[in-house]
Amino acid sequence: MTKFRHTEMDLTDEQVLDMYRTMLLARKLDERMWLLNRSGKIPFVISCQGQEAAQVGASFALDRNEDYAAPYYRDMGVVLAFGMTAKELMLSAFAKADDPNSGGRQMPGHFGQKKNRILSGSSPVTTQVPHAVGVALASRMENKNFVSFVTLGEGSSNQGDFHEGLNFAGVHKLPVITMVENNKYAISVPYDRQVASKTVADRAQGYGMPGVTVDGNDPLAVYQAVKEARTRAVNGEGPSLIEAVSYRLTAHSSDDDDRTYREKGEVEEARKKDSIFTFASYLKEANVLTDEIEKKMTDEINNIVNEATDYAENAAYAEAEHALKYVYEEK
Ligand SMILES: Cc1ncc(C[n+]2csc(CCOP(=O)(O)OP(=O)(O)O)c2C)c(N)n1
Numbered sequence: 001m002t003k004f005r006h007t008e009m010d011l012t013d014e015q016v017l018d019m020y021r022t023m024l025l026a027r028k029l030d031e032r033m034w035l036l037n038r039s040g041k042i043p044f045v046i047s048c049q050g051q052e053a054a055q056v057g058a059s060f061a062l063d064r065n066e067d068y069a070a071p072y073y074r075d076m077g078v079v080l081a082f083g084m085t086a087k088e089l090m091l092s093a094f095a096k097a098d099d100p101n102s103g104g105r106q107m108p109g110h111f112g113q114k115k116n117r118i119l120s121g122s123s124p125v126t127t128q129v130p131h132a133v134g135v136a137l138a139s140r141m142e143n144k145n146f147v148s149f150v151t152l153g154e155g156s157s158n159q160g161d162f163h164e165g166l167n168f169a170g171v172h173k174l175p176v177i178t179m180v181e182n183n184k185y186a187i188s189v190p191y192d193r194q195v196a197s198k199t200v201a202d203r204a205q206g207y208g209m210p211g212v213t214v215d216g217n218d219p220l221a222v223y224q225a226v227k228e229a230r231t232r233a234v235n236g237e238g239p240s241l242i243e244a245v246s247y248r249l250t251a252h253s254s255d256d257d258d259r260t261y262r263e264k265g266e267v268e269e270a271r272k273k274d275s276i277f278t279f280a281s282y283l284k285e286a287n288v289l290t291d292e293i294e295k296k297m298t299d300e301i302n303n304i305v306n307e308a309t310d311y312a313e314n315a316a317y318a319e320a321e322h323a324l325k326y327v328y329e330e331k
């Protein structure tokens with residue numbers, strides 16, 4: 001009998017199906033958000049499309065009941081895997097009062113949910129790196145076993161916070177896993193205009209930690225890399241840097257027109273490696289995903305997306321006075 005890669009990694013058929021379901025839910029929610037934006041119902045979208053495999057593969061390698069995540073704005077796959085619901089994400093897209101991320105105050109993509117140990121992020125890119133390193137320091141100081149997981153884009157790895165965070169983590173051998181989601185662009189700027197080294201993972205050497213580049217379109221490759229990094233972290237061997245290479249399949253955001261800086265053919269070429277299709281093919285070959293399961297899963301996800309959309313569209317906005325909440329001390 002052929003041994004499929006996931007069984008060699010001790011992943012059950014059920015777990016890989018769950019991975020695929022989470023990737024597909026992220027994609028379908030994202031696609032719906034674009035439609036809602038273009039029809040004037042929601043103000044802004046910043047997409048996960050093309051990065052779901054890296055986000056979900058990584059999250060499944062973590063302890064999602066103990067570890068902390070400091071995601072960046074594209075990480076719908078990470079926050080779904082950590083327990084945020086489709087309804088909650090739609091509440092955020094519609095900027096409604098019950099949005100758990102910010103009560104409708106922030107642009108979507110500024111994730112944060114205490115009960116699921118998702119750190120709240122800021123608009124300046126990469127500020128989450130020192131925050132995540134701080135969480136890893138807390139784990140060490142409190143003698144706990146949880147690890148801290150942080151993500152960012154490759155362009156953002158040029159920010160000072162990246163250097164400061166990774167250097168501190170390397171010096172103190174802290175249990176933090178940094179995953180750079182290299183989608184080849186920082187808005188309009190391609191990789192070779194952003195980073196001088198061949199890979200982002202090359203930078204790890206300067207911080208005294210291992211750095212690996214993996215195929216970000218392959219959730220199993222990312223799973224394996226993060227799993228190894230987590231084992232190192234809990235064994236006191238320190239931090240790791242992982243670069244997951246994929247491609248940003250949409251424009252930077254709903255306010256960007258990518259036709260001004262990249263060829264359509266390049267995007268079409270990248271679509272051939274889209275993990276939503278390549279992972280489905282793998283699962284079909286392994287006889288884990290059958291046509292019947294796929295149909296059922298797609299129907300379920302479509303229902304979830306529809307229900308979340310209706311729920312959030314009809315939900316209440318925050319009271320205007322809430323704009324001042326948490327700004328001034330209340331006695
Ligand atoms: C400190 C800072 N500088 C600039 C920006 C504006 N900005 C937002 S996203 C972005 C591009 C980031 O590219 P990358 O890190 O590759 O992430 P991607 O959007 O490609 O996922 C920039 C320049 C910002 N938010 N913060």
Ligand SMILES: [Mg+2]
Pocket residue numbers: 153154155181182183184185186187
């Ligand atoms: Mg990028």
